[in-house]
Each structure stands twice: as structure tokens, then as C-alpha cells.
Amino acid sequence: MTTDQKSPRPGADILRTALRRNTGAMVWGTVLMGLYQAGETAFPIALGLIVEHAMRGERGLGPLAVSIGALAVIITTVSLSWRFGMRILQKANTTEAHRWRVEVASCGLQPVARDVDLKSGEVLTIATEDADQTADIVEVVPMLISSLVAVVVAAVALGLADLRLGALVIAGTAAILTVLSVMSRRIGASTREQQARVARAGAKVADLIAGLRPLHGFGGNHAAFGSYRKVSTEAKRQAITVARVNGVYEGTALALNAVLAAAVTLTAGWLAFDRQITIGELVMAVGLAQFIMEPLKLFSEMPKYVMIARASADRMALVLAAPPVTVPGDGRPADGGDLEVDSVTHGELTGLKFRVRAGEFVAVAVYQPRAAADLAAVLAVNVPPDAYEGAVRLDGRAYADLSVDAVRAHVLVNPYDGEIFAGTLRTNIDPSGTSRTLSEAVEASMLTDVVALHREGLDHAVRDRGANLSGGQRQRLSLARALAADTDVLVLHDPTTAVDAVTEQLIARGVAKLRRGRTTVVLTSSPALLDAADRVLVLDGGAVVADDTHRNLLATDEAYCLAVAR
Structure with missing residues (x-):
């Protein structure tokens, strides 16, 4: 079966293809970024244990050397895992974006045109911006999993200190994701509309550049500029709408994350005051409450990036899934014929x-x-x-x-x-x-x-x-x-x-x-x-x-x- 005769590929299938052919890089990236997040989480846990040992009177050079060594291992793990994990993921992301750009360009250069109701400027935007945003899914998924690792490690550590602290983290995380997943759908819809309008503005620019000389020749350049300004203004307004929606989303995420961190800190303080947890466990809980803000922020942003990647994949599908305008034969003529x-x-x-x-x-x-x-x-x-x-x-x-x-x-x-x-x-x-x-x-x-x-x-x-x-x-x-x-x-x-x-x-x-x-x-x-x-x-x-x-x-x-x- 030829490329043109394959069944249409919707946006979801494009994302699945991107994930499937980067499985190896994503696995290694997930492992390393998971180590990074686990190391970050281990830092306040280690501090809590050090305080706990100090409170019990376990002093001396031996315990101090062990504590310093443990912190050094954690810091080294955090540094190296982040360095190599991001290198792997960003290389995979860049390579995947290149593949989609080439594939979209290949569709445009096929001998038989596809039945696409898009101008060349719109296809250009799809082959650049949308290809890049679709490839982001390769980086988003490992970051999502590694953030989940941090939340789970923090919940387990807090649960060992007191089940109520662990349950609070799990319940709070679930509530935050539920709220943000609903909001992310609006981001996806707004982003799709913004991408379409930006593409139309790009198509208008391409048309103007192609016709610049004749436009100047009969004085039509001012009217043409007015036409482009109208299209560009529509794209600007939609971009402002998307920025407003993103602002609300990120503000809500930060507020919810801060509320959860404050709730964990206050609960730990109350438990310590009531002597249900130790001072070392309180230090650990407070440290984790502060630390967990970062992975929670990252974790809560992922649905937004998934929706943006899906919107871009849907736009790429307009080109990749479009049927050819005709199915040609496969014969070849001889040289020198009439x-x-x-x-x-x-x-x-x-x-x-x-x-x-x-x-x-x-x-x-x-x-x-x-x-x-x-x-x-x-x-x-x-x-x-x-x-x-x-x-x-x-x-x-x-x-x-x-x-x-x-x-x-x-x-x-x-x-x-x-x-x-x-x-x-x-x-x-x-x-x-x-x-x-x-x-x-x-x-x-x-x-x-x-x-x-x-x-x-x-x-x-x-x-x-x-x-x-x-x-x-x-x-x-x-x-x-x-x-x-x-x-x-x-x-x-x-x-x-x-x-x-x-x-x-x-x-x-x-x-x-x-x-x-x-x-x-x-x-x-x-x-x-x-x-x-x-x-x-x-x-x-x-x-x-x-x-x-x-x-x-x-x-x-x-x-x-x-x-x-x-």
C-alpha cells in the first residue's frame, strides 16, 4: 500500500506514533528524571533524619560523616540524573520534531497534491510550530511520570511519619489534578483556534510577499496591508485569549499547590505540637511541603502541555491524513514518444x-x-x-x-x-x-x-x-x-x-x-x-x-x- 493510500491518521494516532518510536529514550529519560525527583525528595527526608538522630543524642564524627556522605550522594544523584535525563529527552524531542517537519514537507512535495483546504503559509506553520509542539509529548510524558514519582515518594515518607499526612498529599494531589484537567480542555480549544488564526496570518504574509511587486505596481499595497492587519489582529486577540486562559490556569495551579503545601505544614505542626510526630519528622514534613510545590507545579502543568500537543497533532493530521486529489497510475512511457x-x-x-x-x-x-x-x-x-x-x-x-x-x-x-x-x-x-x-x-x-x-x-x-x-x-x-x-x-x-x-x-x-x-x-x-x-x-x-x-x-x-x- 502506498503512503497516499494509507488510512487517515488523526491527531491521537500521531501522538501515539511519536511515543512509540521514542520508547527507548523515554524509558531512560523517565528513569533518570525519576531519580532526579526522588533525590530532590530525599533531601528533606535526609535532613529530617539527621535532626532526628541529633535529637536522640547520636553525635560524633562517624554519624556526621555518614550524614555528609548521604547528602553528597543525594546531590550528585540529583545533578547527574537531571543533566543526562534532560539531554536524552531533549535530543529525542528535537529529533521527533525534525521527523514531523520532514513528513509534513514530504506531503507538500508529493507529485500528487493532497486535498487540503490550507494555504502554503498555513502548511508552513504546521511544519514548524505544530511539529515542535507535537514532539513535546516525548518530553512531557517522562516529566509527568517523574513528577508523580516525587509526589508518591513524598506521600510515602509522610505516611510513615503519620498516615494522615500521606493521605492529605494523595487526596490533595488528586483534587488539584481534577480541577486542572477540566481547565486544560479549554486551553486545548483556545490553542487550536489560536494556531489556526496564526497560520492564516502566515499564509497572508506569504501571499503578500509573493505579490509584492505587482501590488506596488498598481498601488494595491496599502489595501493588502490593511487586509493582513485585519487577519493579524484576529490572531493577536486570540493569542491574548489563550494567554488569559493560561494565566488563570497557572494561577489556579499555584494557588492550589500553595494551599496543599500549607495544609501539610500546618497539619505537621499540629501533630508535632500534640507530640504525635517527632521534631525530626516535623522538619521532614515542612521540608517536603516546601519541596513538593515544584513537582506539583510541574505535574499540574502537564495536562496543559498534553492538550497543546494534541491540538498541534490535530492540525498536522489536516495535512498528513488528507487524501490525494487523485490516484495516478504506475506506468512509465518510453523515450521519444509523441x-x-x-x-x-x-x-x-x-x-x-x-x-x-x-x-x-x-x-x-x-x-x-x-x-x-x-x-x-x-x-x-x-x-x-x-x-x-x-x-x-x-x-x-x-x-x-x-x-x-x-x-x-x-x-x-x-x-x-x-x-x-x-x-x-x-x-x-x-x-x-x-x-x-x-x-x-x-x-x-x-x-x-x-x-x-x-x-x-x-x-x-x-x-x-x-x-x-x-x-x-x-x-x-x-x-x-x-x-x-x-x-x-x-x-x-x-x-x-x-x-x-x-x-x-x-x-x-x-x-x-x-x-x-x-x-x-x-x-x-x-x-x-x-x-x-x-x-x-x-x-x-x-x-x-x-x-x-x-x-x-x-x-x-x-x-x-x-x-x-x-
Whole structure:
């Protein structure tokens, strides 16, 4: 069964997975943190025993040396167990967070998209903050158990002095947890809503950054900022609500813990005054009453962290448990086959039919820009084959019968707005470092002048989204990357709209030369690229209305002349 076909994983299952694959680290962490808490608890017990021995007149260097040695052992145990216990747990926590980040990212990078009603910014938040908070369960459970160890040791020690003291600790702890477990449910609900709103704000920021240049171009940046401010304000208000709920929770926990500690201290004092316990036992009880505040505080905070981890796991399940939008085939086409579009109806395309023979260079002049975008999306398998009528065939085999990986290994569709990444010119053109046609791709795309401008050449630094490049340079860099991939079938969508006519002419010749003998389709209105093609398909109204060479169409088709002549 493939990953996409597995049964959905709810948040609880994600938490169980995290616990199961960190069992070893959690066991060792629990043992060491249990030793730490037991050692902390043993300290006031040891002090009480020392006082008890002193009160009985057991003095001398021997008993003193034993007492000092016992305290040294306790302190050493506390120090080392905390050091190594936290090291183990934090390593497991960090590793588990990394695993979930990778898994969420892997889902986003799958060839077949998942049916998730989330924007990229929301998925980013899930892959970072939610992954970290989900992994916290690996640390929370051992801390919860170790805190319970401290409470149990304290209750037993007090119970040995007087059963009423032990019973008071147990009953008080149970009452505190009952109250706080009810309050933690509200924290979980509030946290889920906060995470959703923060994710929406992150998605809005990602959209704004992606569209910053055009927003500035038509003066829409102020309206866009207002839209983001509204979303961010909603997230802020929810964060304040969560902070208020957390404040009430923590304040209540501290108050209840203080009441229990005071009750133990007063009860021990009354028992000592009534001579039902000794002075040494009173010292132990008072010390434990003060000490028990820390593990009780930690113990009482755990339900809150469990609810936060559960809320984050539920959000991760939105991505991990989402079904794929389509289940592709598993076939693989042979190299050098024809590309056929057979009666495809999708968006602006209406019964579109054409065939590109293996090794042919075909230009497609599309009168409606939206139709060109729809055709590029269909050829790139960005639209599932079952989402449109008709079929696209590669080497005679329908897209629906082929794996998406196989299609994209044979057919590269380079969008008109190809992303430019932070790095260098070289890493943008050849990300894998394996291209055998890098220099030819640079020359064919006329990126040579950009390379020559800089002393570093191809190693010239490129900022995120190509911020230090002009529009034409970014477009040529994207084209160079597509050509360097040297795929069996290359589809270019408006590759020269941002360059001048002379450069466009040189690019057209370079692309035709480099792609000679390889199947190439260019969606364009560029006269240079249309003239360089073996033939031109004219799309109007979503269907092919003419099929001829560029020069014949110029001589015989007036509408074509008006559409492409510059």
C-alpha cells in the first residue's frame, strides 16, 4: 500500500506514533528524571533524619560523616540524573520534531497534491510550530511520570511519619489534578483556534510577499496591508485569549499547590505540637511541603502541555491524513514518444485536439491567455486527469495510466513566472549539479551577458526570488534552468515576454538549435519563437483553428497577423 493510500491518521494516532518510536529514550529519560525527583525528595527526608538522630543524642564524627556522605550522594544523584535525563529527552524531542517537519514537507512535495483546504503559509506553520509542539509529548510524558514519582515518594515518607499526612498529599494531589484537567480542555480549544488564526496570518504574509511587486505596481499595497492587519489582529486577540486562559490556569495551579503545601505544614505542626510526630519528622514534613510545590507545579502543568500537543497533532493530521486529489497510475512511457492532446475540455479549453510528433518544435499561439495557462496546467499534471474531459497521451499512453513522477521525468512544463531561489546563478540553473548541458543552456537563453557582468560568473549570488535581478534576467534564468534539464519533452509558457526584440530573436534561435531532435512546445505570441518553430498551432476559443508555418499564417490569416505582428 502506498503512503497516499494509507488510512487517515488523526491527531491521537500521531501522538501515539511519536511515543512509540521514542520508547527507548523515554524509558531512560523517565528513569533518570525519576531519580532526579526522588533525590530532590530525599533531601528533606535526609535532613529530617539527621535532626532526628541529633535529637536522640547520636553525635560524633562517624554519624556526621555518614550524614555528609548521604547528602553528597543525594546531590550528585540529583545533578547527574537531571543533566543526562534532560539531554536524552531533549535530543529525542528535537529529533521527533525534525521527523514531523520532514513528513509534513514530504506531503507538500508529493507529485500528487493532497486535498487540503490550507494555504502554503498555513502548511508552513504546521511544519514548524505544530511539529515542535507535537514532539513535546516525548518530553512531557517522562516529566509527568517523574513528577508523580516525587509526589508518591513524598506521600510515602509522610505516611510513615503519620498516615494522615500521606493521605492529605494523595487526596490533595488528586483534587488539584481534577480541577486542572477540566481547565486544560479549554486551553486545548483556545490553542487550536489560536494556531489556526496564526497560520492564516502566515499564509497572508506569504501571499503578500509573493505579490509584492505587482501590488506596488498598481498601488494595491496599502489595501493588502490593511487586509493582513485585519487577519493579524484576529490572531493577536486570540493569542491574548489563550494567554488569559493560561494565566488563570497557572494561577489556579499555584494557588492550589500553595494551599496543599500549607495544609501539610500546618497539619505537621499540629501533630508535632500534640507530640504525635517527632521534631525530626516535623522538619521532614515542612521540608517536603516546601519541596513538593515544584513537582506539583510541574505535574499540574502537564495536562496543559498534553492538550497543546494534541491540538498541534490535530492540525498536522489536516495535512498528513488528507487524501490525494487523485490516484495516478504506475506506468512509465518510453523515450521519444509523441505528445497528444485528445479532445481535452478544461477551463477555457473546449475539445482541444493536437499532436506533437517526437522531435518536433511546435509553437502554440493562444489568443486567450487563460487558455494558455489551462493548457500548461494540464500538460504539467497540475490538474488531475480525472478533473477534465478527454485525455493527454505520452507515447500513446494516457496520463491517467502513468505515474506523475514518470510524466514529469519526461515532460517539463516551465511556467511563465518560474520561481527564482536564493543561492547562485549556477544553483538556480542546475540545482542538482548534474546537468550536462549547463553551458549550452546559458548560451541559448542569452544569460551569458548576466554571467559576464559579474566577476563570480555563474557563482554570482542571487537573492530570494531574484530580488537583485531585473525582470528579463529572472525570465532568462528560469529559461536556462528549463533548458539545462534536457528533458524528453519541454513545454515553455511565454519564455520571452520580458526581453527586448533583439534578445528574443537570439533566444529563439538558441532554443531551436539546442532542442533540435527533442520535442518542444512553446506557448507564445513572440514572432521570433513562432518563426523558429516547425509549425504553429493557433488556439482560439479553446480549440485549434489553424495549423501551419508562421510565415504561411502571416500571408493567409489576417486575425493571426493582428495577434502576433509587432
